[in-house]
Amino acid sequence: MNFSLEGRTYVVMGVANKRSIAWGIAQSLHNAGARLVFTYANERFEKPVRDLAATLDRDDSLFYECDVTSDEAIEQTFENIKNDVGVIHGLAHCIAFAKREELSGEFLNTSREGFALAQDISAFSLAAIARSAKDLMTEGGSILTLTYLGGERVVENYNVMGVAKASLDATMRYLANDLGKYGVRVNAISAGPIRTVSAKGVGDFNAILKEIEERSPLRKPVTKEEVGDTAYFLMSDLSRGVTGEIIHVDSGYNIMG
Numbered sequence: 344m345n346f347s348l349e350g351r352t353y354v355v356m357g358v359a360n361k362r363s364i365a366w367g368i369a370q371s372l373h374n375a376g377a378r379l380v381f382t383y384a385n386e387r388f389e390k391p392v393r394d395l396a397a398t399l400d401r402d403d404s405l406f407y408e409c410d411v412t413s414d415e416a417i418e419q420t421f422e423n424i425k426n427d428v429g430v431i432h433g434l435a436h437c438i439a440f441a442k443r444e445e446l447s448g449e450f451l452n453t454s455r456e457g458f459a460l461a462q463d464i465s466a467f468s469l470a471a472i473a474r475s476a477k478d479l480m481t482e483g484g485s486i487l488t489l490t491y492l493g494g495e496r497v498v499e500n501y502n503v504m505g506v507a508k509a510s511l512d513a514t515m516r517y518l519a520n521d522l523g524k525y526g527v528r529v530n531a532i533s534a535g536p537i538r539t540v541s542a543k544g545v546g547d548f549n550a551i552l553k554e555i556e557e558r559s560p561l562r563k564p565v566t567k568e569e570v571g572d573t574a575y576f577l578m579s580d581l582s583r584g585v586t587g588e589i590i591h592v593d594s595g596y597n598i599m600g
């Protein structure tokens with residue numbers, strides 16, 4: 344059995360720029376031989392994503408806009424992908440959002456609308472995407488999403504996104520249960536803090552980064568390349584017995600009290 348991704352196609356959702364974890368995942372899958380399909384939220388992201396993909400040593404990538412807050416948009420995007428590539432072998436969901444003002448201070452101050460928005464984009468979108476993507480995974484498949492420790496226990500300031508990640512983790516498990524009989528696995532990578540454009544929106548990010556370097560078992564920060572290589576494992580046949588799982592790529596920080 345070989346563990347190359349040659350001859351396989353994967354959808355990567357959520358590349359914003361070269362610091363994105365999604366870009367680290369794309370690079371690892373590309374280096375393993377995969378063909379990539381990128382989706383982006385709106386036209387503002389099209390050029391940055393195309394420019395990044397142009398740096399890869401094969402120019403066989405495809406690009407689609409996908410507003411994950413719309414069921415019609417998701418259905419249309421996967422209809423287009425199905426028409427253009429036919430079969431996909433997996434999908435990386437690297438999408439989340441919460442209002443910046445609700446990512447610091449007291450969770451008590453979370454608004455009804457802000458709570459629902461974070462749930463919609465950061466958790467429900469995985470279920471809606473899995474429902475559409477499943478039909479393209481006729482040769483089996485692997486779906487992965489990105490989560491964070493703040494969904495398992497309280498991390499100061501993470502607030503409404505922590506509740507959304509708890510929901511995402513349960514969504515991942517229930518999807519794993521439904522999709523297993525179709526040969527589709529669903530897992531999550533719980534990444535330690537990485538300096539991305541999204542991380543800038545969460546209060547006191549620098550303090551957490553310092554804590555990881557000082558207190559994590561590996562005593563070092565986490566990189567998008569480390570997350571990318573674990574994504575390669577989860578997309579490959581090496582992880583064929585793994586579904587419904589959260590793999591922490593966080594220098595071991597989560598095992599600390």
Ligand SMILES: CCCCCCc1ccc(Oc2ccc(Oc3cccc(O)n3)cc2)c(O)c1
Nearest residue numbers: 439440441442443491500501536541542544551
């Ligand atoms: C206090 C916790 C510090 C470690 C946070 C690690 C982390 C960093 C980035 C993460 O991804 C997002 C994605 C969107 C998001 O919402 C944003 C981001 C920027 C601006 C904004 O208005 N909302 C917040 C975090 C994430 O889920 C977790």
